[in-house]
């Protein structure tokens with residue numbers, strides 16, 4: 273696994289509109305080697321890169337993402353909310369994002385969103401897209417807050433590196449990570465304790481923390497054994513990945 277210390281969050285959410293191709297390109301331009309993006313399922317079964325349950329915050333659309341079809345999604349501007357410089361940026365499909373990420377030589381943490389979606393609708397589509405399109409398994413981690421989604425990923429394609437995502441880490445984390453033969457545990461840095469970090473590292477898992485945007489906030493976590501920081505602004509940490 274070619275995991276690096278710095279991963280751009282939603283591409284590079286401080287530098288360009290999150291989860292767009294512009295954000296992925298801005299991440300690459302910063303020098304970061306990996307990006308995290310969110311994949312969601314929409315009404316017609318298509319997979320798009322978008323974080324929220326509703327379209328309102330990050331596009332010119334409105335209403336539930338899950339209820340939209342691809343024709344509507346493709347008509348939306350997903351850049352001008354961030355800055356007029358990004359007017360015309362669109363919500364990418366998973367296919368477009370995978371193309372862009374691979375053409376830039378980046379690694380990928382693909383987070384499966386399950387809001388309003390049955391996992392047996394989204395997981396097979398994601399696994400199929402990756403099998404058809406993603407070339408280097410050593411540069412891919414699939415993560416999700418939804419443990420059942422990761423169990424399904426593991427059953428469908430046991431070769432994938434899986435990361436269990438948490439906000440605060442539950443007591444049964446060891447059982448959940450064992451279930452999916454996990455590669456990594458991803459958690460909210462602000463809710464992690466030193467003793468949890470010790471246990472995770474001792475159990476042999478990689479530890480990734482989100483979302484840290486300053487060197488000082490990361491210091492303690494590096495001491496605790498954090499392997500990678502997921503950040504909105506990769507520039508802040510690029511001295512670590514040079």
Ligand code: G3P
Nearest residue numbers: 308310323383458482502
């Ligand atoms: O994958 C880390 C992080 O992206 C999880 O939270 O809500 O930003 O997708 P969220």
Ligand code: MG
Nearest residue numbers: 308309310383
């Ligand atoms: Mg995410």
